[in-house]
Amino acid sequence: xxxxxxxxxxxxxxxxxxxxxxxxxxxxxxxxxxxxxxxxxxxxxxxxxxxxxxxxxxxxxxxxxxxxxxxxxxxxxxxxxxxxxxxxxxxxxxxxxxxxxxxxxxxxxxxxxxxxxxxxxxxxxxxxxxxxxxxxxxxxxxxxxxxxxxxxxxxxxxxxxxxxxxxxxxxxxxxxxxxxxxxxxxxxxxxxxxxxxxxxxxxxxxxxxxxxxxxxxxxxxxxxxxxxxxxxxxxxxxxxxxxxxxxxxxxxxxxxxxxxxxxxxxxxxxxxxxxxxxxxxxxxxxxxxxxxxxxxxxxxxxxxxxxxxxxxxxxxxxxxxxxxxxxxxxxxxxxxxxxxxxxxxxxxxxxxxxxxxxxxxxxxxxxxxxxxxxxxxxxxxxxxxxxxxxxxxxxxxxxxxxxxxxxxxxxxxxxxxxxxxxxxxxxxxxxxxxxx
Ligand SMILES: [Zn+2]
Numbered sequence: 001x002x003x004x005x006x007x008x009x010x011x012x013x014x015x016x017x018x019x020x021x022x023x024x025x026x027x028x029x030x031x032x033x034x035x036x037x038x039x040x041x042x043x044x045x046x047x048x049x050x051x052x053x054x055x056x057x058x059x060x061x062x063x064x065x066x067x068x069x070x071x072x073x074x075x076x077x078x079x080x081x082x083x084x085x086x087x088x089x090x091x092x093x094x095x096x097x098x099x100x101x102x103x104x105x106x107x108x109x110x111x112x113x114x115x116x117x118x119x120x121x122x123x124x125x126x127x128x129x130x131x132x133x134x135x136x137x138x139x140x141x142x143x144x145x146x147x148x149x150x151x152x153x154x155x156x157x158x159x160x161x162x163x164x165x166x167x168x169x170x171x172x173x174x175x176x177x178x179x180x181x182x183x184x185x186x187x188x189x190x191x192x193x194x195x196x197x198x199x200x201x202x203x204x205x206x207x208x209x210x211x212x213x214x215x216x217x218x219x220x221x222x223x224x225x226x227x228x229x230x231x232x233x234x235x236x237x238x239x240x241x242x243x244x245x246x247x248x249x250x251x252x253x254x255x256x257x258x259x260x261x262x263x264x265x266x267x268x269x270x271x272x273x274x275x276x277x278x279x280x281x282x283x284x285x286x287x288x289x290x291x292x293x294x295x296x297x298x299x300x301x302x303x304x305x306x307x308x309x310x311x312x313x314x315x316x317x318x319x320x321x322x323x324x325x326x327x328x329x330x331x332x333x334x335x336x337x338x339x340x341x342x343x344x345x346x347x348x349x350x351x352x353x354x355x356x357x358x359x360x361x362x363x364x365x366x367x368x369x370x371x372x373x374x375x376x377x378x379x380x381x382x383x384x385x386x387x388x389x390x391x392x393x394x395x396x397x398x399x400x401x402x403x404x405x406x407x408x409x410x411x412x413x414x415x416x417x418x419x420x421x422x423x424x425x426x427x428x429x430x431x432x433x434x435x436x
Pocket of ligand 1: 064066123220249303304
């Protein structure tokens with residue numbers, strides 16, 4: 001049994017009462033948290049990590065990232081959503097071979113870990129062949145991250161999301177042969193096209209398939225202008241197809257009535273504040289304030305590193321700013337930083353379909369945590385911990401990362417072959433990008 005004791009830190013449990021232990025220990029045994037509190041005794045053989053004076057938090061949860069796109073980082077700085085579809089999803093995605101999916105997924109997962117993200121929803125709409133699916137799962141497992149592999153659809157030359165097609169049947173093989181265990185480190189979800197792209201009949205088929213397989217579903221619905229031009233949420237609600245197992249990505253184009261429909265059905269929502277505010281066509285708005293008004297606590301997501309940074313600290317700050325910007329008269333109080341931190345942890349866990357498994361440091365939950373250096377020169381003296389994290393933390397402050405009791409980052413360095421992952425991704429970029 002692997003035992004890890006993280007000792008002497010200022011522990012933000014993110015439990016229901018946001019309990020903070022000023023000088024506490026976290027004990028992880030066999031992959032699960034077994035105790036949180038002051039002065040725990042280290043069992044024989046325990047690996048002891050000193051966190052004296054530092055902040056100890058639950059690992060962060062990224063609820064939607066197209067990890068396969070990592071080799072194409074920052075290429076989309078000037079892209080609109082149409083450019084993203086026509087220049088990336090079509091031609092480049094069709095060129096992706098399984099080894100390119102592997103390279104992108106591995107580098108992206110390592111970057112997520114480096115930034116303190118211990119759970120990643122890998123939104124993989126790059127299932128060109130079954131070997132592509134295998135490559136995604138292999139890379140996620142090798143990285144050591146906790147992942148929900150959201151199995152998507154293939155990208156064919158010349159086209160973005162194919163219209164009115166049903167989900168690839170190979171997801172049955174993935175469920176049976178690759179990811180049958182919902183308690184494993186890597187689990188399965190369906191990354192569905194959803195009603196805005198595939199229409200209601202195909203979506204009805206896809207949701208039934210996912211529910212037959214017993215896996216959660218995630219779909220981009222009401223993204224930017226699609227909220228007004230297509231009726232995805234209303235159609236799903238009318239058909240009785242919404243439910244807590246269906247996570248809606250973006251929803252920033254949804255009207256308040258549609259948000260109420262999501263709230264009534266218990267649908268989680270993943271928001272990507274950085275890309276939603278910066279990519280033309282994605283609406284230039286984040287639904288954070290309207291979601292909270294509707295009673296929905298969203299999870300946060302990076303979405304695509306073609307346009308966004310690899311970490312969730314950036315998303316937290318964009319969410320905070322978007323909330324403020326949604327109240328131009330500044331009539332209401334600012335969003336508390338603690339609530340933003342919950343979006344990146346406990347609310348993210350629910351949005352990822354991992355309710356009660358990750359997102360807080362509570363006995364019985366997964367042994368996933370991060371340690372942030374409190375003495376960093378750009379940070380000390382830290383007083384209110386959640387305020388400091390949300391306003392000013394960055395991946396360089398992430399000293400230690402533990403996933404399921406395995407130490408994956410220590411003393412500020414990833415315990416992985418980063419150079420290999422970088423070289424593979426560089427080679428992929430050279431292969432898949434045509435003349436620019
Ligand atoms: Zn997306």
